[in-house]
Amino acid sequence: MIVQMRICVPAELTGLVAEQCEQQPGTAEVAVHAGASVHPRGDVVVAYIARESVEELLEKLHVLKIESLGSIAVSAPEFVLSDRADRAEETAPGEGADTVIWEEVSRQTGEESRLSWTFLSFLVLATLLAAIGIVTDSTIAIVGAMAVGPEFGPLAALAVAVVRGNWRLGGRASLALGPGFPTAMLTTALITWLALPANLFPRDVLDRASAAEFIYHPGPFSLVVAVLAGGAGMLSVISGRSAALIGVFISVTTVPAAGFVAVALVLGEFNKAAGSALQLLVNLGGIVAAAVAVLYFHRLVTRRLSDGAALRLRRQALRARR
Template sequence: MIVQLRLCVPAELSESVLKCCLEQNGAAETALHKGASVQPPGDVITVQIARESAEELIERLHSLNLPELGSISVSSPDLVLSTRADAAEASAPGESADSVIWDEVSRQTGEDSKLTWSYLAFLIIAAQLAAIGIVTDSTIAIVGAMVVGPEFGPLAALSVGLVERKWRLVRSSLLALGVGFPVAMAVTAAAAWLSVPLGLFPADALDQGSAVEFIYHPGPYSLIVAALAGAAGMLSMISHRSSALVGVFISVTTVPAAGYVAVALVLGEYSKAAGSAMQLALNLVGIVAAAAAVLVFYRLIGKRASSVRRPTAPTATARRFGATRRAR
């Protein structure tokens, strides 16, 4: 896979950045637009590069303080027809599906970790769907609640923050989880408290539902399933396979457990509420731990690939650029 880097470069940094781009293994095309940047004054450089090599180039650009002095934009063209691009992908180490652009992961999860009104609305709706499924013994409603729940975003962001030691990301994720779940559970409890006198469901509804017993009966498989879901979710984010996230949402019992706690407390089923709370805790811990383990693994193999990668000979374009600099 080819990605495109658009670099807004101050004039005094332009030659150093261009040199990094030309010498980077896996770079297919480099274009220099002199004076194209108005703010900050300088040049615009675009680079077509194999995704496997993009992270190494971005790290080199970070060492030049380009994000502070200019900017780096990364995009993925839908189609690139170029023999040069094919050769660049072939020369780049590893596979594009296994490559990670860490700034991209941090930015993506950072957006999902914020405590917003839409996040709260989705979580409240999901908890309400779960509560309806619980009191009506409807697995369809519970599965719907799992899909609607937005909690995987903050959980993934928490994993990224812990691995990369980005404590601001950790704090925002914990805030989204620490505020979102109690608010959703409180609204669900209030709705359940009003529903009983209205006759929407009987006071012994929790004694009649056999299809939802798994929610308040946590066990070893609760943690195992949560860990598998957390690993699959993080892999889907890294490899850009969003379709796998639907399976992740359906496999975890975070929102149903939160909904069950709220309903059980209203109906006085405190032992079942405790079991559901334990289910919720196991799922949260399992997802975060497994997602963090996936990130650590990819960091280790990324460092190993960088350590064994040998510098390649400069391309013809790079040699011409060097000759031009010497002539100056």
């Protein structure tokens, strides 16, 4: 896959940035637009480069502090017809689908991990849908609740925060999950309590709900499923295959477990509520642990910019500014 990098850079660093882009394996084209940037003043360098080479080039640009002096924008054109682009992809090391662009992953998970009314609304609605599926013994409603739940975004952000040491991102994700699940569970419990006088469901409904037995019976396979789902979910995030996330959502019982806890507490089924709460914790922990493992693996196999190369770039940047 070929991506476009648009780099806004001070004029004194334009030559060095263009040189780094041109020398980067996997580069198809480099164009320099002198004086194209008005605010801030400077030039614009546009490069077409194979996705698998983007992370290494970004590291070189970070050494030059381009993100502070100007800006870096990365986008993926829908269609590029170029023999040079084809050759660039062939010469670039690795495979584009296996490439992790860390800044892209951090920003994507960061956007999905914010505590917002939209996030809370989706989580509350998903938990209510799970509760309805539980009291009506409807597997379809429970699976629907799994698909609606937005909790994977903050969980993925926690994994990225652990691997990259980005504690600001981790705090934001924790802030979304911390109040999020209790709010959804309290709302579900309140509505369940209000529904009892209307006799919408019998008080012994949990004894009859065969479709929900797996929710409050955590076992070894609960952790196995959570780990597999967490690994698959993080792979889908870093590879840009969002369709695979749907399968992740409907394979783990985070939202159904939260809904079951709320219903069971209202009905006085404290043992089942405890089992469901354990199921929730096992799933959350397993997803984060697996996502962290996937990211660490990619970090180990991804080529990193050496300290010597970084030092040489810093010296060149200082000479260019003088």
